[in-house]
Amino acid sequence: MSAGAFEFPDYVDWPQSGKHRIQGISDEFIPQIIDLNKIDSIVSVDDGDSIMMAQKLSNLGLGVGISSGANFLGALKIQNELGKDAVVVTVLRMIIKNILVLTS
Secondary structure, three states: OEEEEOOOOOOOOOOOOOOOOOOOOEOOEOOOOOOHHHOOOEEEEOHHHHHHHHHHHHHOOOOEOHHHHHHHHHHHHHHHHHOOOOOOOOOOOEOHHHHHHHHO
């Protein structure tokens, strides 16, 4: 599973670039450990919603960036699809400087 912005078609229409405000998600940076052939679907999220979610998570003490906001929203969408009793696991990268930027 992968999360990306509505405005960001890179994983879908490789190598086309899209415009978005999510730092850390780009067709210019795909780690070598990612095998794009193993991604079975992409969950699209709005970049504005990702920013707001990152701010909410930061207010809860999780120093995450906008890409983690997108990741968390994608996980919520999957849980909604699978049902309220579904367990969805995701990993958020925490950086203390994000707390300072997003909450100020």
